[in-house]
Amino acid sequence: MNAVELVKKAGVVGAGGAGFPTHVKLAAKADTVLANGAECEPLLFSDQSVMLGRAAEIVDGLKTVMKAVGAERGIICVKEKNKEAVKALEKHLTKNISLFGLGNFYPAGDEQIMVYEATGRIVPEAGIPLNVGVVVQNVATLANIARAQNGEAVTSRIVTIGGEVKNPGVHAVPVGTPVADAIARCGGPLIENCKLLLNGPMMGRLGDPQKDVVTKTTSGIFLLPAQHPLVMRLSRPLPVDIRISRGACEQCRYCTDFCPRYLQGHALQPHKIMRVINEQREPEAETVTNSFLCCECGVCDLFACPIMLSPRRIFREFKKSLGARGVRFPQQKKEYAADIHRDYRRVPKDKLLRRLDVARYEMEPVFHDAPWEVDAVNIPMQMHLGAPATPVVKTGEKVKRGQLIAEIPAGKMGANVHASIGGTVTAVNGLIRIER
Ligand code: SF4
Ligand code: SF4
Structure with a gap:
């Protein structure tokens, strides 16, 4: 059985995102493979823990991917500030595998942002890194790829468990473990009346500890006070969001000025979709199809907008309805250039933590690598x-x-x-x- 078949057999999927089946990604051809160790989502320490505890496996997995896609070079992208992880990985570098130090900004781990930072190439609108000869794999996925070569299937997930829990930590949790059990193993809630936040404050969602289970893509389990501003914000129903947007959007354009995809040279301009909502008119085709360019990073609603309106949610709804009607993005643009303001409009992570009011939940990772007996x-x-x-x-x-x-x-x-x-x-x- 070849390397890609072993990956398929082991059930490896992208651990850092929506769970794209890894064997499909490995069937491509590319000149560069990026290992994504940015972990830019606030409060998560899962990938950092993997880099500290499984550095050799990450590099082995990277070599396997490079061979499968025919790449000449592999670049491990990790934040410069994560010095211990850098040290752990440095020991395993080879002449065609190097490290790239990312700044401490959000969303450094977005595939397209990372490709630009590490290679200077701009992924086209509605495209994927492969369009510019790059394959990106999360570091936890790479460790799973290495284990798959030894016949080991994906049966656990490294998860950060934090927020208002008694004993926060990073654990290898068996897939399918009920979230309520995972919280109980960390000592249970510190306070009464908490809400569950899965996978982080920016791109995560509220969940139900009695119904949700740990999956191959669960990166974080957090408890927040029920009255926390983020919980209130994420619980707001869409019709309420739209109603508030109609009266409140002042067209200041901050959402566009800070949008990472706009700054990357894409045509996405979130303030324009809000103008459509404001004026209660039929949107022009271009504004609607530009919804496909939104990566739902949350910078517009949770960082840029002074009154926390959510172009992201509006784009998400448009994407759903366009997708259901079989509409695709009409890719036309051939030449791209990043905005001249891009570098100084990146969102500093520390500022983001304060804006989200979650800085107190940041922790030094304590990694427990042995899977729980549940x-x-x-x-x-x-x-x-x-x-x-x-x-x-x-x-x-x-x-x-x-x-x-x-x-x-x-x-x-x-x-x-x-x-x-x-x-x-x-x-x-x-x-x-x-x-x-
Ligand atoms: S930042 Fe907020 S108020 Fe300003 S244009 Fe965007 S949605 Fe409207
Ligand atoms: S969520 Fe907002 S900031 Fe992020 S890509 Fe979409 S429109 Fe831009």
């Missing part, structure tokens, strides 16, 4: 982009940790799913429950 897991069939996996086990069957329990449907894009603990399958109904 009593039961509920493993979803879709933790990746593409088709849900098809179960290959039945209720009552005994399974071992790492055993295949659901596979990619024939002819579809997807990812295999494996038992994250050993035990008995007690339910197969959209998810697979295993009890020890």
Whole structure:
């Protein structure tokens, strides 16, 4: 079995984002591979922990990807301020694998921003790094790729557990572990009346500890006070957002001036979509299709806008309705140039933490690399982009940790799913429950 088949067999998906099946990405050809160790999302220390604890595996995984896509060079992108991670990685560099030091800004980990920072190339509008000869892989994904070469399937996820929990830390959590169990293992809530925030304040979402489970793409579990401004902001229903936007948007343009994609030379101008909402008129086609250029980083609503309006949410709704109608971005522009103001309009991370009112939850990572022994897991069939996996086990069957329990449907894009603990399958109904 070749390296890419091993990755497919092990169920590796992009750990840093939406869970794109990694074996599909490795079928491409590129001259450069970037290892994404930026971890720019506030409060997360998961990738930093992986870089400290699994540096050799990251470099091994990077070599595997470079070979698969035919790349001459690999660049590990890590923030200069993360000196320990830099030190850990430096020991494993080779003549065609180097380090690139990123500044401490948000969103340094956005694929397109990283490609520009490390290579000077601009990914075209609605394009992907491959369009400019680059493949980007998150560092945790690279460690999983290295393990896949030894036949090890993805059964756990490195997760930062913090906020208002008694014992914050970074843990290897079996996939399918209920979030409520993960919080309990960290000592439970510090205060009463908390809300769950998954994956970070900028690109994450509010969740339900009784329903949500850890998946292959869960990077963070945080408890915040129910009255925290971020919780209030994320709980605001869309119709309320739209109503407020109509009366309040002053067309100051800060959302556009700070938008990382606009500063990258793309045509996205969030203040224009707000103008459409303001004036309650039919939007012109260009303003609507430009929704596809939004990466939903949250800079416009959670940092730039003085009154916390959300062009991001409006773009998200437009994208959904355009996608449902089969509309695609009409890519026309050929030449790109970054805005001359780009470098000094980058959002400093420290300022962002204060703006979000979460600076007090930043912590020094304490990494516990051994996977937890949990009593039961509920493993979803879709933790990746593409088709849900098809179960290959039945209720009552005994399974071992790492055993295949659901596979990619024939002819579809997807990812295999494996038992994250050993035990008995007690339910197969959209998810697979295993009890020890
Ligand atoms: S920053 Fe806020 S107020 Fe200013 S144009 Fe954008 S949405 Fe409107
Ligand atoms: S979320 Fe806002 S700032 Fe980020 S890319 Fe979209 S429009 Fe630009």
